[in-house]
Amino acid sequence: MSKPQSLTQQASKGAFWSLASNIAVSAISFVGTAIMARILEPKDFGLIGMAVLVTGVVQLFGNFGLGAALVHKKDVTDEDLSTAFWANMGAGVVLAIICILISPLTAMFFREKAVMWVLISLSLNFVLSAICSVHSTLVYKHIQMRPLAFIEVVGRILRVGSMLIAAFAGLTFWSIVVGMVIERVFKTIAFFFLEAWRPSRVFSMEKFNDMFRYGRNLFGAGILGYFNQNMDFIVTGRVLGADLLGIYQMAFNLPNLVKGYIDDSVGVVSFPVFCKVQDDNARLVRGFLKIVTFVALGTFPILAGLAFTAPDFIRVVYSKKWLPTAEPLQILCFFAALACVNAVVGTLLNAKGRPDLSLKWGAIRLPATIIAILLGVHFGGIIGVAWGMLIIQILSLAMTWQVFQILGADFREFGKALYPATAACLIMTGALVLIHAVLPPGETEAWIRLGTEFVIGAVVYAAAIVYGFKETFQEFTKFLNSLIGVE
Numbered sequence: 001m002s003k004p005q006s007l008t009q010q011a012s013k014g015a016f017w018s019l020a021s022n023i024a025v026s027a028i029s030f031v032g033t034a035i036m037a038r039i040l041e042p043k044d045f046g047l048i049g050m051a052v053l054v055t056g057v058v059q060l061f062g063n064f065g066l067g068a069a070l071v072h073k074k075d076v077t078d079e080d081l082s083t084a085f086w087a088n089m090g091a092g093v094v095l096a097i098i099c100i101l102i103s104p105l106t107a108m109f110f111r112e113k114a115v116m117w118v119l120i121s122l123s124l125n126f127v128l129s130a131i132c133s134v135h136s137t138l139v140y141k142h143i144q145m146r147p148l149a150f151i152e153v154v155g156r157i158l159r160v161g162s163m164l165i166a167a168f169a170g171l172t173f174w175s176i177v178v179g180m181v182i183e184r185v186f187k188t189i190a191f192f193f194l195e196a197w198r199p200s201r202v203f204s205m206e207k208f209n210d211m212f213r214y215g216r217n218l219f220g221a222g223i224l225g226y227f228n229q230n231m232d233f234i235v236t237g238r239v240l241g242a243d244l245l246g247i248y249q250m251a252f253n254l255p256n257l258v259k260g261y262i263d264d265s266v267g268v269v270s271f272p273v274f275c276k277v278q279d280d281n282a283r284l285v286r287g288f289l290k291i292v293t294f295v296a297l298g299t300f301p302i303l304a305g306l307a308f309t310a311p312d313f314i315r316v317v318y319s320k321k322w323l324p325t326a327e328p329l330q331i332l333c334f335f336a337a338l339a340c341v342n343a344v345v346g347t348l349l350n351a352k353g354r355p356d357l358s359l360k361w362g363a364i365r366l367p368a369t370i371i372a373i374l375l376g377v378h379f380g381g382i383i384g385v386a387w388g389m390l391i392i393q394i395l396s397l398a399m400t401w402q403v404f405q406i407l408g409a410d411f412r413e414f415g416k417a418l419y420p421a422t423a424a425c426l427i428m429t430g431a432l433v434l435i436h437a438v439l440p441p442g443e444t445e446a447w448i449r450l451g452t453e454f455v456i457g458a459v460v461y462a463a464a465i466v467y468g469f470k471e472t473f474q475e476f477t478k479f480l481n482s483l484i485g486v487e
Contacts, residue, residue: 011111013236015147016298017145017148017149018145018148018149019143020149021148021149021152021153022152022245024149024152024153024156025152025153025156026257026462028153028157028160029156029160029257030257031160031257031386032159032160032163032164033250033253034283034318035164035167036163036167036175036176037250037318037319037322038319039167040167040172040173040175041060041243041246041254042242042243042244042246042247042250042321042322043242043243043246044173044246045173045176045245045246045249045250046237046241046242046244046245046246046247046249047112047114047115047118047171047173047174047242047244047246048118048177048232048326049198049237049242049245049246049249050106050110050112050237050242050245051106051114051118051119051337051464052122053114053230053233053234054099054106054115054117054119055099055122055123055125055126056124056226056230057226058095058098058102059126059129060097062110063241064131064213064270065136065343066084066087066088066128066208066212067085067133067134067136067137067140068083069086069136069211069212069214070134070141070211071136071137071141073211073214076116077207078197078200079132079202079203079204079207080207080211081138081197081199081202082199082201082202083202083203083207083208084133084134084137084208084211084212084463085134085199086135086199086203087129087203087208088133088134089127089131091130092126092128092129092130092131092133093126093127094124095123095126096123096124096126096127097123099120099122099123099126100118100120100123102117103115103117103119103120104116106119109238110237110238110242111241112234112242113186114173118173118174118177118351121177121181121400122177122180122181122183124184125180125181128185128187128188129184129186129188131188131192132187132188132192133189133302134197134199135191135192135194135195136191136195138195138197139195139402141196147194148277150229150298151186151190151191151194153332154186154190155183155186155187155190156183157181158179158183158186159179159182159183160179161176161177161179162175162178162182163176163178163273166178166179170415174452188373190263193368212456223362224359224362224363224365224366225358225362226305226371227366227461228362228365228366228369228392230428231366231369231370231373231441232248232373232385232386232388232389233245233248233249233252233374235374235377235385236248236377236382236385236400237335239377240377240381240382244382247322247324247325247328247382248325248382248385248386250318250322250325250326250329251325251328251329251382251386252327252328252332254291254306254329255303255306255329255332255333255335255336255337256332256336258299258303258336258340259299259336259339259340259343266409279410281407281408284348284407285407285409285413288348289404289413289414289417289454290417290475291344292344292414292417292418293420293421293472293475293476294476295340295341295343296337296341296417296418296420296421297420297421297422297465297476299337299340299421299425300337300421300422300424300425301335301421301428301457301458301461302423303333303334303336303340303460304333304337304425304428304429305428305453305454305457306329306333307329307330307333307334307452308328308429308430308432308453308457309322309332309450310326310330310333310455311324311326311441311446312441312446312447312449312450312453313326313450314326314329315446316446316447316450324382326381327383327386328382328385328386331383331387331389331390332386332388332389334390334396335386335389335390335393338390338393338394338396338397341418342393342396342397342399342400345399345400345403346358348403349403354406357402357403357406359401361396361402362397365392365396368392368395369388369389369392372388372389372391372392373388373389375388376388376389380427380433385386400414420465420468420469420472421465423464423468423469424464424465424469425461427460427464427468428457428460428464429460431457432453432456432457432458433445435449435452435456436449436453437452439452
């Protein structure tokens, strides 16, 4: 009989498979986007971006926070699960209808008729997501990250493969829609058969109210959070049009791939783990600081390197027509770095049963975000919007400070957790400046300079961590060994 896994072992294995799947998914998406960027125009990406903004808004009103409530609740019954399932199914059907009804208004708002037909096509995804909503929640709750990793990777392969086939067939922006729907169909089928649970014909208003009492703050925080995170897209699409929205989204999505590692791997795994130790503040703080240190070690060098090499990177990977992406990309790399280390804060609050604080901070942040982006788009176009997002993210550190106050911890420990990665990145950047002087633009091929900077930058950063922060490096190595099962 196999020995039961400890909480740490569960978390480590879960984090490994989640991180591995996210790296694979991001790599597949990156390659697919690079090829699609050479086939399609910025306006094609902008049109899809407009439609996805609206589906995201509509989706918010069907998210009652029931999934998080099921994860947070220690003793879940079949009545809880069935109630959540039927509530989500009802919401999915209603949201699909709403999406279809508002599609003409959306086309009028963005002044793009094609957006209407894209929205109608994507409305199917609301029903498909609802079918497997409880099943996917159970997978997360049980930290079954290995099969989840398989689903995510295969789903993304199907999405990118179908998009490329459709794009080469001349379907322009419709190729992206085809890929999105095919991925959603596959995930729905896979989750439904992965989790053996099946809904019964039971719906309890008492159970729904009980779960919604926990989830309502997440519901409100989700709405505010969505607009906080997407107001830049909404304003850019409305004021500047589909072409510039496509360029801005490309700039945003590149560093957001790195942030996605945190949201979709570390954040997903840490929530059920934090929930299990929610009453031990000291243990929560230690775990949080360790996560912040490791997140910074893994993300800061990537984002710093991308910011420094942005013009060459865009020219080599996406082609010259996307060069207007370079400057906003550089700014948004710093935005993403801060967002990465702040990503786990909301998870920590939810585990402590305080999603109300996320709601309150979202309410404070939203008007500030709107003002910053409107000023940015007025004075600087998409570059001004990028600066506005960075400033708001810096101000959001105040929420992290409040969390430390709640947990009775010293906020200076947060800065100490970031110091190794920050110092090593500064050393790496110095090396990149020297390379740029030796291989100046105009005299050296972009791909040669980019490759040289990548190799030397990685070596210098690794050396700075290994020799400058030996204790941190040993802890990080121990953590990586635990992920892959090496004692």
